[in-house]
Amino acid sequence: MTDGVLLFDIAAISYLVAFTGFVFSAAFQSRSVELTANGVLILGWTAHSTGLVLRGFALGAFPVTTTYESLIFYGWVFALGYLVTITLALIPQRVRNALAIFISLLTALFMALASSPLRSTDIAPLVPALRSHWLALHVGFVFVGEGFFTLAFASSLLYLWGSRRRKETDTAYLERLDRLSYQAISVGFPFFTLGGLFFGAIWAKHAWGRYWGWDPKETFMLVTWLVYVLYLHVRVQSKWQGRRAAWLAVLGFLLALFTFAGVNFLLPGLHSYR
Amino acid sequence: MRSARSGRGRVAQGMTRVLAMLSSLRLAIVLMVLLALAAVVGGILPQSPSTPDAASLYRSYGVFWYRVITRLSLDDIFHSIWFFVLVEAFALNLMLCTARRLMSSIREIMSSPPYRNDLNPDYGATCRIRPTSINDLLPTCRRVLRRVGYRRIALVRSENQPEQAAQIVAQRFRWSRLAPDVVHIGILLVLLGALLGLSRAEGVLRIGESDRGRVLMSCETEPSEGCVPLPFDLRVDDFGVDVYEDTVQVRDTWAQASAWDERGRLHEARISVNHPLYLENYGLYVWLLGEDTSRAEIRLHVFDRERNLIVLQVEAQIGERVELAGYPISVSPIAFYPNPAAVNADDPEDLGWGDLRQPSVRIDAIWRDEQGQEAVAQAWVTASGSSLEDVCEMPVSFLLADYRVPMTLDLRFVQSPGYGILIAGFVIVMIGLVGSFYLVPTQVWLGLKHDQLECLVNDRGRLPNSRRSTQLANAIAGELMREEAAND
Numbered sequence: 001m002t003d004g005v006l007l008f009d010i011a012a013i014s015y016l017v018a019f020t021g022f023v024f025s026a027a028f029q030s031r032s033v034e035l036t037a038n039g040v041l042i043l044g045w046t047a048h049s050t051g052l053v054l055r056g057f058a059l060g061a062f063p064v065t066t067t068y069e070s071l072i073f074y075g076w077v078f079a080l081g082y083l084v085t086i087t088l089a090l091i092p093q094r095v096r097n098a099l100a101i102f103i104s105l106l107t108a109l110f111m112a113l114a115s116s117p118l119r120s121t122d123i124a125p126l127v128p129a130l131r132s133h134w135l136a137l138h139v140g141f142v143f144v145g146e147g148f149f150t151l152a153f154a155s156s157l158l159y160l161w162g163s164r165r166r167k168e169t170d171t172a173y174l175e176r177l178d179r180l181s182y183q184a185i186s187v188g189f190p191f192f193t194l195g196g197l198f199f200g201a202i203w204a205k206h207a208w209g210r211y212w213g214w215d216p217k218e219t220f221m222l223v224t225w226l227v228y229v230l231y232l233h234v235r236v237q238s239k240w241q242g243r244r245a246a247w248l249a250v251l252g253f254l255l256a257l258f259t260f261a262g263v264n265f266l267l268p269g270l271h272s273y274r
Numbered sequence: 275m276r277s278a279r280s281g282r283g284r285v286a287q288g289m290t291r292v293l294a295m296l297s298s299l300r301l302a303i304v305l306m307v308l309l310a311l312a313a314v315v316g317g318i319l320p321q322s323p324s325t326p327d328a329a330s331l332y333r334s335y336g337v338f339w340y341r342v343i344t345r346l347s348l349d350d351i352f353h354s355i356w357f358f359v360l361v362e363a364f365a366l367n368l369m370l371c372t373a374r375r376l377m378s379s380i381r382e383i384m385s386s387p388p389y390r391n392d393l394n395p396d397y398g399a400t401c402r403i404r405p406t407s408i409n410d411l412l413p414t415c416r417r418v419l420r421r422v423g424y425r426r427i428a429l430v431r432s433e434n435q436p437e438q439a440a441q442i443v444a445q446r447f448r449w450s451r452l453a454p455d456v457v458h459i460g461i462l463l464v465l466l467g468a469l470l471g472l473s474r475a476e477g478v479l480r481i482g483e484s485d486r487g488r489v490l491m492s493c494e495t496e497p498s499e500g501c502v503p504l505p506f507d508l509r510v511d512d513f514g515v516d517v518y519e520d521t522v523q524v525r526d527t528w529a530q531a532s533a534w535d536e537r538g539r540l541h542e543a544r545i546s547v548n549h550p551l552y553l554e555n556y557g558l559y560v561w562l563l564g565e566d567t568s569r570a571e572i573r574l575h576v577f578d579r580e581r582n583l584i585v586l587q588v589e590a591q592i593g594e595r596v597e598l599a600g601y602p603i604s605v606s607p608i609a610f611y612p613n614p615a616a617v618n619a620d621d622p623e624d625l626g627w628g629d630l631r632q633p634s635v636r637i638d639a640i641w642r643d644e645q646g647q648e649a650v651a652q653a654w655v656t657a658s659g660s661s662l663e664d665v666c667e668m669p670v671s672f673l674l675a676d677y678r679v680p681m682t683l684d685l686r687f688v689q690s691p692g693y694g695i696l697i698a699g700f701v702i703v704m705i706g707l708v709g710s711f712y713l714v715p716t717q718v719w720l721g722l723k724h725d726q727l728e729c730l731v732n733d734r735g736r737l738p739n740s741r742r743s744t745q746l747a748n749a750i751a752g753e754l755m756r757e758e759a760a761n762d
Contacts, residue, residue, distance in 0.1 A: 128527055128548070131525075132548040186711040187711065193703065198703075206550065207547060208559065209687075214316060214317075219313050223310045236299065267318065
């Protein structure tokens, strides 16, 4: 219980139940089902948060030291990004339903991946390089930023799918998705920059004596950052709103995923850990 | 005269076009795409500075790709000339763009929003209020606007009908218009810090067990053999490894060190991973804990073949020669391999016998032959036997009884000029990002049309925000009703 695994399993089931609820809510246009599904998601997220706190205490550090813990934390920030957005932003129901389905499914998927028998759930003692308060700052801020990038990814995918199918009368729906994607990236980008580049450079200097070494992880984080910088700049050009911007947001998220997982397993370096 | 003036005009025009191109967003986008692509290639293709046997790896891709990689410097992209040129071009674009934007941003900040002919009903808001004039409305609007953070509240009049039409305008976070320029300046500082960092000094000091307690003199104070290329004297009193309780998992690698700076002041520190020693602009980092097999201490059992028993035990360090008591033989351990499987097969010193499954020591067995000449036989010795039987007939054989390999600690030292500028750049970038995304400059227009209050809130002066327009209009209407009730 103190390692949080049971609570993570409860959270995963809650996200799956919430996903089912959101699908029903969208199919039958039921506000009450949507509210119930949101309630289940919040309960799941609460269990998730409690699990993370317990695991952090048991580990004696921020619980993002293994692939299992990182996947769990990733799922947590997905749900956090969604909850913050529906709380603070006025989103039409159609957009809200679509996002809820996507985010709850993605979160459940990541929790399922984490719980796969191929991943050890044991609390492993920290290697010397990870015994630092910079772990929480660097990884925490990056993941929070990527949580909002996930929202932008969801909005952009929905936009791309919708723009191929919907008629002109639904432009308000598509515009809202486009704007939501931009808002999510606007919120997440400073977190990502601060955590990924700023705190990462300071920690690297502390640990290894150099703030940048073109390690594959560092390099792909920079590439991801550049893609989001590109996104923010091309939005200035009005003809780049809509589909082109959406594709950039999708590319940025896929690069962020590759930086998180692909680099660990395919491109060895100082940042590789399993 | 005329042609000279028109010539100068053409030159000026050309310069303006060039400057416009060099500072354009389009060029910035192109450069960012190129930098990203170069980084992707550099991230995927193993780079030669960090890849052992890089050349043979590239050759394994085929002759064509080997040529492409080496001629385009793809084996060391991040230190190549063309990558450097890309980065500098990006910095130049950023500088010129920022310089051009800065003046117009400042002008925009210092001026009030102009009169708007259309407070767009699709994004703006309207609400019914008691009949009044815009001048009478100003104090109430000022109160409400100040309460929600707006400043520079003013009355602006239409250029066409200055006596009749007027609007109340206000701004919030207007200084955030400079935020994108602040981000750009921050990035330029980061690039400057990185450029200065190219001239960094770095190296590795290998500390052995025998170096414990020995003062390593700085080459600056005493240039001699064994001096350290640091501006301070250093003494490593002890080093070691901490493990987690009841496990063999390493918890920390540390070195207890003392250093004397240029003024002779003593600095004592426990250097460990994530806890370096900073002194005289240098950082000293725990880098690698290793073993010095060249100083291994070997214990051998001497096995008498005739008597079929172990008769002696000898201890020797690598390179040391030991006589066997009672036998006209001496033995000298030459090299020790705790993990022979890791030995490079191309090593010219490899005799080809070494038992890859267990620790092995290579020895020289020395004796005098029948002519009285000293003869040497080289052999491998492991815990289960030796190859001496294969080499020659000797009355004894050897078995590896025990060994101890002294530890070494590599300390990495780095001096990074420009690091402070880089950090300052990052801080400025973050300030700019907060201003750009979280303190969005907003403008408000309030107008009267008959007995309707029209309100339009624009984020960044461009994007109308219907929700805030409605909230503000309702707040003003509510305040007016409260005033009316109070007067009654």
